[in-house]
Amino acid sequence: MKLLTVNVGKAAPVPYTDHPSGKTGIDKLPVEGPVRVAAPGVAGKGPGGVEGDSVCDQRVHGGDDQAVYAFAREDLDRWEKELGRPLRNGFFGENLTTSGVDVSGALIGERWRIGSAVLEVTCGRIPCQTFAGQVGVEKGWQKRFTQEGAPGAYLRVIEPGEISAGDMVEIVHRPDHDVTVAVQFRAATLDRSLLPRVLTAGEALHYEALENARKYVEK
Template identity: 85%
Template sequence: MSGMKLLSLNVGKATPVPFTDHPSGMSGIDKQPVDRPVRVAAPGVKGKGPGGVAGDEVCDQRFHGGDDQAVYAFAREDMDAWEQRLGRSLRNGFFGENLTTSGLDVSGALIGERWRIGSDLLVEVTCGRIPCATFQGQLGEKGWVRRFTQEGAPGAYLRVIEPGEISAGDPIEIVHRPEHDVTVAVQFRAATLDRSLLPRVLTAGEALHYEALKNAREYVAKYES
Protein backbone atom coordinates (compact mmCIF):
# COMPACT_ATOMS: atom_id res chain seq x y z
CA MET A 1 0.00 0.00 0.00
CA SER A 2 1.51 3.32 -1.06
CA GLY A 3 1.23 6.62 0.76
CA MET A 4 1.34 5.12 4.25
CA LYS A 5 2.61 7.60 6.81
CA LEU A 6 2.55 8.74 10.42
CA LEU A 7 0.08 11.57 10.24
CA SER A 8 0.38 12.60 13.89
CA LEU A 9 2.58 11.61 16.85
CA ASN A 10 0.75 12.05 20.16
CA VAL A 11 1.72 11.95 23.83
CA GLY A 12 -0.33 12.23 27.01
CA LYS A 13 0.34 13.85 30.36
CA ALA A 14 -1.17 12.56 33.60
CA THR A 15 -4.28 14.64 34.27
CA PRO A 16 -7.02 14.35 36.94
CA VAL A 17 -10.22 12.99 35.38
CA PRO A 18 -13.57 12.01 36.92
CA PHE A 19 -14.01 8.85 34.83
CA THR A 20 -11.12 6.56 35.76
CA ASP A 21 -11.22 3.83 38.40
CA HIS A 22 -7.47 4.04 38.94
CA PRO A 23 -6.66 4.92 42.58
CA SER A 24 -4.66 7.97 41.47
CA GLY A 25 -7.66 9.48 39.69
CA MET A 26 -5.29 10.35 36.85
CA SER A 27 -5.23 9.42 33.18
CA GLY A 28 -3.01 10.12 30.19
CA ILE A 29 -5.64 9.12 27.61
CA ASP A 30 -6.07 12.63 26.21
CA LYS A 31 -2.97 12.65 24.03
CA GLN A 32 -1.82 15.77 22.23
CA PRO A 33 0.05 15.96 18.89
CA VAL A 34 3.69 16.97 19.12
CA ASP A 35 5.77 18.53 16.35
CA ARG A 36 9.17 17.31 17.48
CA PRO A 37 11.06 14.02 17.06
CA VAL A 38 10.31 11.50 19.84
CA ARG A 39 12.20 8.36 20.75
CA VAL A 40 10.30 5.08 21.05
CA ALA A 41 11.77 2.08 22.87
CA ALA A 42 10.62 -1.12 24.56
CA PRO A 43 9.34 -0.22 28.04
CA GLY A 44 9.70 -3.57 29.79
CA VAL A 45 7.20 -5.58 31.80
CA LYS A 46 3.74 -4.05 32.28
CA GLY A 47 3.49 -2.28 35.60
CA LYS A 48 7.28 -2.04 35.94
CA GLY A 49 8.17 0.79 33.62
CA PRO A 50 6.95 3.75 31.55
CA GLY A 51 5.34 3.60 28.14
CA GLY A 52 7.28 3.12 24.94
CA VAL A 53 6.89 6.66 23.62
CA ALA A 54 9.16 9.15 25.39
CA GLY A 55 7.14 11.73 27.28
CA ASP A 56 3.92 9.69 27.20
CA GLU A 57 2.67 9.09 30.73
CA VAL A 58 0.97 5.74 31.37
CA CYS A 59 -1.04 6.09 34.57
CA ASP A 60 -2.94 2.80 34.86
CA GLN A 61 -0.22 0.22 34.28
CA ARG A 62 -2.57 -2.57 35.29
CA PHE A 63 -4.03 -2.49 31.79
CA HIS A 64 -1.71 -0.32 29.72
CA GLY A 65 1.96 -0.21 28.79
CA GLY A 66 4.52 -2.98 28.90
CA ASP A 67 6.35 -4.58 26.00
CA ASP A 68 3.23 -5.91 24.27
CA GLN A 69 1.35 -2.60 24.54
CA ALA A 70 4.25 -0.21 24.13
CA VAL A 71 2.55 1.89 21.44
CA TYR A 72 -1.06 2.31 20.28
CA ALA A 73 -1.94 3.12 16.66
CA PHE A 74 -5.26 4.21 15.18
CA ALA A 75 -6.12 5.01 11.57
CA ARG A 76 -7.20 8.54 10.72
CA GLU A 77 -9.62 7.04 8.21
CA ASP A 78 -11.44 5.21 11.03
CA MET A 79 -11.53 8.38 13.10
CA ASP A 80 -12.99 10.27 10.13
CA ALA A 81 -15.74 7.65 9.94
CA TRP A 82 -16.50 8.18 13.62
CA GLU A 83 -16.66 11.93 13.05
CA GLN A 84 -19.43 11.33 10.52
CA ARG A 85 -21.35 8.98 12.82
CA LEU A 86 -21.04 11.15 15.91
CA GLY A 87 -21.44 14.49 14.16
CA ARG A 88 -18.47 16.05 15.91
CA SER A 89 -14.81 16.81 15.30
CA LEU A 90 -12.24 14.35 16.64
CA ARG A 91 -8.65 15.56 16.63
CA ASN A 92 -5.62 13.33 16.33
CA GLY A 93 -4.72 11.75 19.68
CA PHE A 94 -8.24 12.03 21.13
CA PHE A 95 -8.76 8.26 21.09
CA GLY A 96 -5.62 7.89 23.20
CA GLU A 97 -3.50 6.78 20.27
CA ASN A 98 0.22 7.48 20.12
CA LEU A 99 0.28 7.09 16.35
CA THR A 100 -2.41 8.47 14.08
CA THR A 101 -1.75 6.85 10.72
CA SER A 102 -2.79 7.66 7.16
CA GLY A 103 -3.12 5.18 4.31
CA LEU A 104 -2.69 2.14 6.56
CA ASP A 105 -5.41 -0.40 7.40
CA VAL A 106 -4.50 -0.67 11.09
CA SER A 107 -7.32 -2.98 12.18
CA GLY A 108 -6.77 -5.10 9.07
CA ALA A 109 -3.12 -5.64 9.96
CA LEU A 110 -2.06 -9.18 10.80
CA ILE A 111 -0.96 -10.12 14.29
CA GLY A 112 2.83 -10.26 14.00
CA GLU A 113 2.93 -7.84 11.08
CA ARG A 114 5.93 -5.51 11.29
CA TRP A 115 6.11 -1.85 10.34
CA ARG A 116 9.15 0.32 9.77
CA ILE A 117 8.34 3.89 10.81
CA GLY A 118 10.90 6.46 9.72
CA SER A 119 14.40 5.13 9.26
CA ASP A 120 14.96 3.25 12.52
CA LEU A 121 11.83 2.28 14.47
CA LEU A 122 10.52 -1.25 13.89
CA VAL A 123 7.27 -2.29 15.59
CA GLU A 124 5.17 -5.45 15.61
CA VAL A 125 1.38 -5.75 15.85
CA THR A 126 0.23 -7.66 18.97
CA CYS A 127 -3.54 -7.16 19.50
CA GLY A 128 -6.50 -4.82 19.31
CA ARG A 129 -7.46 -2.24 21.91
CA ILE A 130 -10.22 -3.31 24.33
CA PRO A 131 -12.39 -0.28 25.15
CA CYS A 132 -12.85 0.63 28.80
CA ALA A 133 -14.74 3.05 31.04
CA THR A 134 -11.90 5.57 30.80
CA PHE A 135 -12.22 5.57 27.02
CA GLN A 136 -15.97 6.05 27.31
CA GLY A 137 -15.44 8.90 29.74
CA GLN A 138 -13.00 10.55 27.35
CA LEU A 139 -15.54 10.43 24.50
CA GLY A 140 -18.51 11.37 26.66
CA GLU A 141 -20.78 9.25 24.45
CA LYS A 142 -23.47 7.08 26.01
CA GLY A 143 -22.92 3.40 25.22
CA TRP A 144 -19.53 4.13 23.68
CA VAL A 145 -17.89 0.87 24.78
CA ARG A 146 -20.65 -1.13 23.13
CA ARG A 147 -20.64 0.96 19.94
CA PHE A 148 -16.87 0.83 19.59
CA THR A 149 -16.85 -2.92 20.18
CA GLN A 150 -19.57 -3.58 17.63
CA GLU A 151 -17.77 -1.49 15.02
CA GLY A 152 -14.83 -3.90 15.27
CA ALA A 153 -12.04 -1.53 14.19
CA PRO A 154 -10.11 -1.16 17.45
CA GLY A 155 -6.71 0.03 16.27
CA ALA A 156 -3.57 -1.89 17.16
CA TYR A 157 -1.17 -2.23 20.04
CA LEU A 158 2.46 -2.61 19.03
CA ARG A 159 5.64 -3.97 20.59
CA VAL A 160 8.98 -2.37 19.82
CA ILE A 161 11.41 -4.64 17.96
CA GLU A 162 14.03 -2.01 17.16
CA PRO A 163 13.94 1.37 18.96
CA GLY A 164 14.15 4.61 17.06
CA GLU A 165 13.20 8.24 16.78
CA ILE A 166 10.10 9.22 14.83
CA SER A 167 8.29 12.37 13.79
CA ALA A 168 4.92 13.25 12.32
CA GLY A 169 5.10 12.82 8.56
CA ASP A 170 7.45 9.83 8.65
CA PRO A 171 6.73 7.10 6.10
CA ILE A 172 5.41 3.73 7.25
CA GLU A 173 6.45 0.55 5.45
CA ILE A 174 5.09 -2.94 6.03
CA VAL A 175 8.27 -5.02 6.09
CA HIS A 176 6.88 -8.38 7.23
CA ARG A 177 3.52 -10.11 6.99
CA PRO A 178 3.09 -13.54 8.61
CA GLU A 179 1.41 -16.40 6.75
CA HIS A 180 -1.63 -16.82 9.03
CA ASP A 181 -4.88 -14.87 8.51
CA VAL A 182 -5.47 -13.48 12.01
CA THR A 183 -5.97 -9.75 11.73
CA VAL A 184 -6.33 -7.29 14.58
CA ALA A 185 -10.06 -7.16 13.84
CA VAL A 186 -10.38 -10.95 14.05
CA GLN A 187 -8.43 -11.10 17.33
CA PHE A 188 -10.54 -8.28 18.77
CA ARG A 189 -13.81 -9.95 17.81
CA ALA A 190 -12.61 -13.24 19.32
CA ALA A 191 -11.76 -11.48 22.58
CA THR A 192 -15.07 -9.62 22.80
CA LEU A 193 -18.04 -10.89 20.80
CA ASP A 194 -17.24 -14.27 19.25
CA ARG A 195 -15.14 -16.71 21.26
CA SER A 196 -15.63 -19.36 18.60
CA LEU A 197 -12.84 -17.53 16.76
CA LEU A 198 -10.27 -18.21 19.50
CA PRO A 199 -8.91 -21.46 18.00
CA ARG A 200 -8.22 -19.52 14.80
CA VAL A 201 -6.55 -16.75 16.80
CA LEU A 202 -4.10 -19.25 18.25
CA THR A 203 -2.55 -19.70 14.80
CA ALA A 204 -0.92 -16.29 15.32
CA GLY A 205 1.22 -17.91 18.03
CA GLU A 206 3.74 -16.03 20.13
CA ALA A 207 3.26 -12.81 18.18
CA LEU A 208 0.04 -12.29 20.14
CA HIS A 209 -0.02 -10.11 23.23
CA TYR A 210 0.94 -12.51 26.00
CA GLU A 211 -2.35 -12.08 27.90
CA ALA A 212 -4.42 -12.54 24.74
CA LEU A 213 -2.47 -15.70 23.96
CA LYS A 214 -2.87 -17.02 27.51
CA ASN A 215 -6.61 -16.34 27.56
CA ALA A 216 -7.14 -17.94 24.16
CA ARG A 217 -5.20 -21.06 25.15
CA GLU A 218 -7.13 -21.42 28.40
CA TYR A 219 -10.50 -21.02 26.68
CA VAL A 220 -9.69 -23.49 23.93
CA ALA A 221 -8.33 -26.01 26.42
CA LYS A 222 -11.48 -25.76 28.52
CA TYR A 223 -14.21 -25.60 25.88
CA GLU A 224 -12.80 -26.88 22.60
CA SER A 225 -10.93 -30.02 23.67
Protein backbone atom coordinates in the same frame (compact mmCIF):
# COMPACT_ATOMS: atom_id res chain seq x y z
CA MET B 1 1.09 4.82 4.14
CA LYS B 2 2.33 7.38 6.60
CA LEU B 3 2.34 8.67 10.15
CA LEU B 4 0.28 11.84 10.42
CA THR B 5 1.08 12.72 14.03
CA VAL B 6 2.85 11.39 17.12
CA ASN B 7 0.64 12.02 20.18
CA VAL B 8 1.45 12.01 23.89
CA GLY B 9 -0.63 12.61 27.00
CA LYS B 10 0.19 13.98 30.43
CA ALA B 11 -1.34 12.46 33.55
CA ALA B 12 -4.36 14.52 34.60
CA PRO B 13 -7.12 14.00 37.19
CA VAL B 14 -10.52 13.05 35.77
CA PRO B 15 -13.79 11.89 37.39
CA TYR B 16 -14.30 8.90 35.10
CA THR B 17 -11.30 6.64 35.68
CA ASP B 18 -11.32 3.77 38.17
CA HIS B 19 -7.54 3.86 38.59
CA PRO B 20 -6.49 4.48 42.23
CA SER B 21 -4.56 7.60 41.24
CA GLY B 22 -7.68 9.18 39.73
CA LYS B 23 -5.54 10.21 36.77
CA THR B 24 -5.23 9.27 33.10
CA GLY B 25 -3.05 10.20 30.15
CA ILE B 26 -5.64 9.23 27.53
CA ASP B 27 -6.16 12.75 26.19
CA LYS B 28 -3.15 12.95 23.89
CA LEU B 29 -1.93 15.84 21.75
CA PRO B 30 0.38 15.88 18.71
CA VAL B 31 4.00 16.78 19.44
CA GLU B 32 6.90 17.91 17.30
CA GLY B 33 9.38 15.20 16.37
CA PRO B 34 11.58 13.39 16.36
CA VAL B 35 10.23 11.40 19.31
CA ARG B 36 12.03 8.43 20.84
CA VAL B 37 10.24 5.06 21.02
CA ALA B 38 11.65 2.37 23.31
CA ALA B 39 10.70 -1.03 24.72
CA PRO B 40 9.56 -1.09 28.37
CA GLY B 41 11.64 -4.19 29.04
CA VAL B 42 9.31 -6.10 31.38
CA ALA B 43 5.66 -6.73 30.53
CA GLY B 44 3.48 -4.31 32.43
CA LYS B 45 6.35 -2.59 34.24
CA GLY B 46 8.91 0.13 33.73
CA PRO B 47 9.27 3.05 31.33
CA GLY B 48 9.00 2.71 27.59
CA GLY B 49 6.68 3.33 24.67
CA VAL B 50 6.57 6.84 23.27
CA GLU B 51 8.84 9.26 25.12
CA GLY B 52 6.90 11.81 27.16
CA ASP B 53 3.65 9.81 27.21
CA SER B 54 2.07 9.08 30.59
CA VAL B 55 0.65 5.60 31.18
CA CYS B 56 -1.27 5.72 34.45
CA ASP B 57 -3.15 2.41 34.42
CA GLN B 58 -0.70 -0.33 33.48
CA ARG B 59 -3.35 -2.96 34.18
CA VAL B 60 -4.71 -2.32 30.68
CA HIS B 61 -2.12 -0.15 28.90
CA GLY B 62 1.64 -0.03 28.53
CA GLY B 63 4.17 -2.80 29.03
CA ASP B 64 6.01 -4.75 26.37
CA ASP B 65 2.94 -5.82 24.40
CA GLN B 66 1.03 -2.53 24.57
CA ALA B 67 3.92 -0.10 24.31
CA VAL B 68 2.40 1.95 21.47
CA TYR B 69 -1.19 2.40 20.27
CA ALA B 70 -2.04 3.23 16.64
CA PHE B 71 -5.35 4.37 15.17
CA ALA B 72 -6.24 5.27 11.60
CA ARG B 73 -7.30 8.80 10.69
CA GLU B 74 -9.82 7.22 8.34
CA ASP B 75 -11.54 5.58 11.34
CA LEU B 76 -11.51 8.86 13.26
CA ASP B 77 -13.15 10.51 10.24
CA ARG B 78 -15.88 7.86 10.22
CA TRP B 79 -16.57 8.43 13.92
CA GLU B 80 -16.63 12.19 13.33
CA LYS B 81 -19.53 11.74 10.93
CA GLU B 82 -21.37 9.35 13.23
CA LEU B 83 -20.91 11.47 16.36
CA GLY B 84 -21.38 14.77 14.58
CA ARG B 85 -18.36 16.52 16.06
CA PRO B 86 -14.66 16.97 15.28
CA LEU B 87 -12.17 14.44 16.64
CA ARG B 88 -8.57 15.63 16.61
CA ASN B 89 -5.60 13.33 16.29
CA GLY B 90 -4.85 11.75 19.67
CA PHE B 91 -8.38 12.15 21.06
CA PHE B 92 -8.95 8.37 21.14
CA GLY B 93 -5.73 8.00 23.14
CA GLU B 94 -3.63 6.86 20.21
CA ASN B 95 0.11 7.51 20.13
CA LEU B 96 0.21 7.19 16.36
CA THR B 97 -2.41 8.60 14.02
CA THR B 98 -1.89 7.06 10.59
CA SER B 99 -3.07 7.68 7.05
CA GLY B 100 -3.42 5.01 4.38
CA VAL B 101 -2.81 2.17 6.84
CA ASP B 102 -5.46 -0.50 7.44
CA VAL B 103 -4.60 -0.63 11.14
CA SER B 104 -7.35 -3.01 12.24
CA GLY B 105 -6.70 -5.14 9.16
CA ALA B 106 -3.05 -5.60 10.08
CA LEU B 107 -1.94 -9.12 10.93
CA ILE B 108 -0.90 -10.02 14.45
CA GLY B 109 2.90 -10.14 14.23
CA GLU B 110 3.07 -7.75 11.29
CA ARG B 111 6.03 -5.40 11.60
CA TRP B 112 6.16 -1.75 10.64
CA ARG B 113 9.22 0.40 10.14
CA ILE B 114 8.51 4.01 11.05
CA GLY B 115 11.48 6.35 11.09
CA SER B 116 14.32 4.37 12.66
CA ALA B 117 12.00 2.22 14.83
CA VAL B 118 10.45 -1.18 14.10
CA LEU B 119 7.12 -2.00 15.78
CA GLU B 120 5.14 -5.26 15.87
CA VAL B 121 1.35 -5.59 15.99
CA THR B 122 0.14 -7.53 19.07
CA CYS B 123 -3.63 -7.04 19.60
CA GLY B 124 -6.62 -4.74 19.37
CA ARG B 125 -7.63 -2.13 21.94
CA ILE B 126 -10.42 -3.19 24.32
CA PRO B 127 -12.57 -0.13 25.15
CA CYS B 128 -12.53 0.70 28.86
CA GLN B 129 -14.40 2.98 31.26
CA THR B 130 -11.76 5.68 30.87
CA PHE B 131 -12.17 5.65 27.08
CA ALA B 132 -15.94 6.00 27.49
CA GLY B 133 -15.39 8.93 29.83
CA GLN B 134 -13.02 10.58 27.38
CA VAL B 135 -15.58 10.41 24.58
CA GLY B 136 -18.12 11.90 26.98
CA VAL B 137 -21.83 12.20 26.30
CA GLU B 138 -22.20 9.17 24.01
CA LYS B 139 -24.35 6.49 25.66
CA GLY B 140 -23.18 2.90 25.40
CA TRP B 141 -19.87 3.96 23.90
CA GLN B 142 -17.97 0.79 24.80
CA LYS B 143 -20.64 -1.37 23.13
CA ARG B 144 -20.77 0.86 20.04
CA PHE B 145 -17.00 0.88 19.66
CA THR B 146 -16.85 -2.90 20.08
CA GLN B 147 -19.58 -3.54 17.51
CA GLU B 148 -17.78 -1.32 14.99
CA GLY B 149 -14.91 -3.83 15.07
CA ALA B 150 -12.11 -1.41 14.17
CA PRO B 151 -10.22 -1.07 17.46
CA GLY B 152 -6.84 0.13 16.27
CA ALA B 153 -3.70 -1.78 17.16
CA TYR B 154 -1.31 -2.09 20.06
CA LEU B 155 2.33 -2.63 19.13
CA ARG B 156 5.50 -3.79 20.85
CA VAL B 157 8.87 -2.19 20.13
CA ILE B 158 11.20 -4.54 18.23
CA GLU B 159 13.85 -1.95 17.42
CA PRO B 160 13.93 1.31 19.43
CA GLY B 161 14.34 4.47 17.41
CA GLU B 162 12.99 7.90 16.60
CA ILE B 163 9.76 8.69 14.78
CA SER B 164 8.27 11.92 13.44
CA ALA B 165 5.06 13.13 11.86
CA GLY B 166 5.27 12.54 8.11
CA ASP B 167 7.38 9.37 8.37
CA MET B 168 6.40 6.60 5.99
CA VAL B 169 4.94 3.40 7.45
CA GLU B 170 6.69 0.47 5.75
CA ILE B 171 5.51 -3.10 6.30
CA VAL B 172 8.74 -5.06 6.65
CA HIS B 173 7.26 -8.41 7.72
CA ARG B 174 3.92 -10.16 7.30
CA PRO B 175 3.44 -13.51 9.10
CA ASP B 176 2.01 -16.61 7.45
CA HIS B 177 -1.44 -16.69 9.06
CA ASP B 178 -4.76 -14.84 8.64
CA VAL B 179 -5.33 -13.47 12.14
CA THR B 180 -5.87 -9.74 11.85
CA VAL B 181 -6.31 -7.26 14.68
CA ALA B 182 -10.03 -7.17 13.87
CA VAL B 183 -10.31 -10.99 14.12
CA GLN B 184 -8.40 -11.07 17.42
CA PHE B 185 -10.55 -8.26 18.79
CA ARG B 186 -13.80 -9.99 17.81
CA ALA B 187 -12.57 -13.23 19.39
CA ALA B 188 -11.81 -11.41 22.63
CA THR B 189 -15.13 -9.57 22.77
CA LEU B 190 -18.05 -10.89 20.71
CA ASP B 191 -17.21 -14.33 19.31
CA ARG B 192 -15.10 -16.65 21.46
CA SER B 193 -15.47 -19.41 18.88
CA LEU B 194 -12.73 -17.57 16.97
CA LEU B 195 -10.17 -18.13 19.75
CA PRO B 196 -8.79 -21.41 18.32
CA ARG B 197 -8.10 -19.57 15.07
CA VAL B 198 -6.43 -16.75 17.00
CA LEU B 199 -3.94 -19.25 18.43
CA THR B 200 -2.36 -19.61 14.99
CA ALA B 201 -0.81 -16.17 15.52
CA GLY B 202 1.38 -17.74 18.22
CA GLU B 203 3.82 -15.83 20.38
CA ALA B 204 3.30 -12.60 18.43
CA LEU B 205 -0.01 -12.19 20.30
CA HIS B 206 -0.22 -10.03 23.40
CA TYR B 207 0.78 -12.40 26.21
CA GLU B 208 -2.60 -12.16 27.99
CA ALA B 209 -4.56 -12.65 24.76
CA LEU B 210 -2.45 -15.72 24.01
CA GLU B 211 -2.97 -17.15 27.49
CA ASN B 212 -6.73 -16.54 27.36
CA ALA B 213 -7.00 -18.24 23.97
CA ARG B 214 -5.01 -21.24 25.21
CA LYS B 215 -7.19 -21.64 28.30
CA TYR B 216 -10.36 -21.48 26.21
CA VAL B 217 -9.12 -24.15 23.79
CA GLU B 218 -7.99 -26.39 26.66
CA LYS B 219 -11.49 -26.25 28.15
